[in-house]
Amino acid sequence: MKHTALITGASSGIGKELAKIHAERGGDLVLVARRADQLNQLKQALEQQYGVTVEVIVKDLTKPLAPKEIYDEILQKNIQIEYLINNAGFGGRGKFHERAWEQDLAMINLNVVALTALTRLFLPDFVKRNSGRILNTSSTASFMPGPLQAVYYASKSYVTFFSNAIAEELYDTNVTVTNLMPGATESEFAKTSGMDKTGLFDKTASAYSVALDGYNGMLKGKLDVVSGLTGSQKVMMAAIPFMPKKMLLKQVRQMQEVN
Numbered sequence: 001m002k003h004t005a006l007i008t009g010a011s012s013g014i015g016k017e018l019a020k021i022h023a024e025r026g027g028d029l030v031l032v033a034r035r036a037d038q039l040n041q042l043k044q045a046l047e048q049q050y051g052v053t054v055e056v057i058v059k060d061l062t063k064p065l066a067p068k069e070i071y072d073e074i075l076q077k078n079i080q081i082e083y084l085i086n087n088a089g090f091g092g093r094g095k096f097h098e099r100a101w102e103q104d105l106a107m108i109n110l111n112v113v114a115l116t117a118l119t120r121l122f123l124p125d126f127v128k129r130n131s132g133r134i135l136n137t138s139s140t141a142s143f144m145p146g147p148l149q150a151v152y153y154a155s156k157s158y159v160t161f162f163s164n165a166i167a168e169e170l171y172d173t174n175v176t177v178t179n180l181m182p183g184a185t186e187s188e189f190a191k192t193s194g195m196d197k198t199g200l201f202d203k204t205a206s207a208y209s210v211a212l213d214g215y216n217g218m219l220k221g222k223l224d225v226v227s228g229l230t231g232s233q234k235v236m237m238a239a240i241p242f243m244p245k246k247m248l249l250k251q252v253r254q255m256q257e258v259n
């Protein structure tokens with residue numbers, strides 16, 4: 001296999017676009033998500049169009065054993081992963097104390113635990129070979145606390161700080177870790193996260209443009225890639241460190257209220 005990329009959350013949205021971009025450049029793929037039909041359709045299309053090899057692993061990454069099962073399956077198939085793309089994730093709206101705990105626990109297991117576990121499983125091999133790239137999909141939500149999406153924002157802060165920290169630990173290797181922070185992006189995310197009726201998703205970037213920014217940033221070994229923000233959102237992001245926290249919290253809460 002050539003420069004094989006493992007992409008989680010490849011059945012839709014940003015992950016699917018990342019898979020297409022990688023295949024277009026002649027790279028092989030391992031696609032991971034829960035929906036077998038979507039993954040197999042994508043496999044067929046990419047193999048036909050680009051002549052690459054695509055493996056599908058159907059897995060629910062909220063399950064504690066899933067990352068190790070993926071790693072073992074890849075080892076057993078003798079596939080060498082060159083790019084690890086931890087992209088699967090979901091959000092959820094509502095007051096923390098009123099939300100179903102099982103939903104928030106699953107969110108932490110996917111957004112935080114699975115991403116960390118997959119990184120821990122593959123990174124030693126990358127370091128041993130002194131090559132490999134990791135791309136973690138975080139969010140611009142990682143810049144701030146997120147009332148009405150408290151667990152989601154906190155999970156993405158974890159992704160950003162974890163990715164940045166291990167990137168620095170690898171300063172004396174050729175292995176890089178890139179943290180992708182999309183703004184509101186067109187995908188299934190807004191609906192699955194109950195955010196589709198909020199003002200935050202009035203204007204969205206395309207999943208393709210966000211995936212391309214992330215992919216190019218990963219190839220360059222960039223630390224952070226922010227993608228898909230409107231002009232006014234860029235101004236707001238730049239102002240965050242200077243805003244009184246109570247004002248910031250109120251603004252973020254109001255943005256996440258249903259229209």
Ligand SMILES: NC(=O)c1ccc[n+]([C@@H]2O[C@H](COP(=O)([O-])OP(=O)(O)OC[C@H]3O[C@@H](n4cnc5c(N)ncnc54)[C@H](OP(=O)(O)O)[C@@H]3O)[C@@H](O)[C@H]2O)c1
Pocket residue numbers: 008009010011012013014015032033034035036038059060061062087088089090091110137138139140181182183184185186187188189190192207
């Ligand atoms: N869209 C946005 O506005 C936005 C903004 C900032 C950050 N992000 C982040 O971008 C990433 C990709 O999201 P997206 O916007 O492309 O949304 P999406 O279209 O909903 O894609 C999410 C992907 O994650 C997979 N997934 C969900 N639960 C899973 C599970 N339990 N096990 C394995 N895979 C699972 C889904 O596949 P299955 O359902 O087939 O399992 C799907 O392929 C996420 O980490 C999200 O937090 C999105």
